Amino acid sequence: MLIVSDIRENRPEFIAGLEKRGMADATALLDEVLALDEKRKSTQTKLDELLAESNKISKSIGLLMKEGKQDEANQAKAKTSELKSQTKELGQVLEETKQELDDKLYQIPNIPNEEVPAGNSEDDNEVLYTVDQLPELGDDALPHWELIKNYDIIDFDLGVKITGAGFPVYKGKGARLQRALVNFFLDEADHQGYDEVQPPVVINEASGRGTGQLPDKEGQMYHITDSDLYLIPTAEVPITNLYRDVIVDEKDLPIKNVGFTPCFRREAGSWGAHVRGLNRLHQFDKVEIVQVQHPDKSFDTLIEMRDHVEGLLKRLELPYRILKLCAGDLGFTSNITYDFEVYSAAQKRWLEVSSVSNFKTYQANRLKLRYRDADNNKHLLHTLNGSALALPRIIAAILENGQTPEGIKIPAALHQYAGFETIS
């Protein structure tokens, strides 16, 4: 959530930022926010004045009663009764105004970083790096969904039987490969100083709001209505919310966490030509890295995280490219995002396997996540996260790119973890 006082101070900058995202009515929306905030403040002031008077009289009533001045006490009571109806009314106005202001703020996405290129669609994303030479497979190369069947390592039909489409069953070396990747990713993060956590994969509404999935992505999460809980779409939600309502000491920064969880996405309406096999699932595994950092250092941290993800792809020997997302393609809560895509050689297409983002104070404001500086003053922190990495598409790329007549060669970095070198 944007910070109202910042909007007031730098209104043109915020308007420009939102327009860069393609928001047409940015000026009107921001002005509504500012007006509501003015109303909130003046109402608060008035209410406080009335309450102050009321409190004063109430105290005097106590004293009068002690002195036995019953009549005077009763007179004072009449006066406060009058005030009471006024404060009640104003209190309601204040609550409504706050609610309205909140609702407005929830509709407004983060503003893009100045580094973020302009643009409306993924075509405008900036390619920061791409592999020199795309791998060429023979004409008989198979897409991963064929390979999966041939080697019997992932079973979609069984998943349909147990749950439904988009919930595959990993079997034998498929399951082992997945576990190997998880352990590899977790160990690599551990080497980079991330503390591992295992959060719940079910979250409450407050957590969904804290990181901005609610109300923006209500329809994309599985909702357990009889308990009013949600299945996580990413470990970002439970891990970042670990720090909701927290004030950390400046010297304890940065906070670095890594977590492995399944992720659940309804992907409503997004089934089409490009979702075969492992390309898009309702449930998938992901290792996520999260950092909470000092505002002055978060940009360097973003690069550090980007480098970490890049290192993983290098060690997996997969052809990849790095994109800097344009303003129009940026996630709702993000200030700047780098996407990583691996090349799936049989499908001949790029698959997104990681998104590394800096949210700056957008999430922290909602989370009330702050740090205390040397002078004991409190300031909002910056939150960042990135996939490191999402599993199914990595597996798809490993399978397709590693296929040979003798079987599928898996990357050397995984041999120890998997306990095998070839799927045959």
Added chain:
RNA sequence: AGAGAAGUGGCAGAGUGGUCGAAUGCACUGGUCUUGAAAACCAGCGUGCCGCAAGGUACCGGGGGUUCGAAUCCCUCCUUCUCUGCCA
């Protein structure tokens, strides 16, 4: 899941209708003392909102209610503990 008990500041723990935002202790911060440290002593030490400030206001698990006035009384939800049941 059933029965009972309890939720107060970083922690411990007072407070059952009226200067209570809240005693006291510990922890923490600054100072005095000391060659240094410890001890002792002095002072400070929650959060949000409004305000340039002085100050005001709100918060004692969450929400609602009674009252001129609620940490204190009532309702409700949540959580924790104990016992019973069930279970990996």
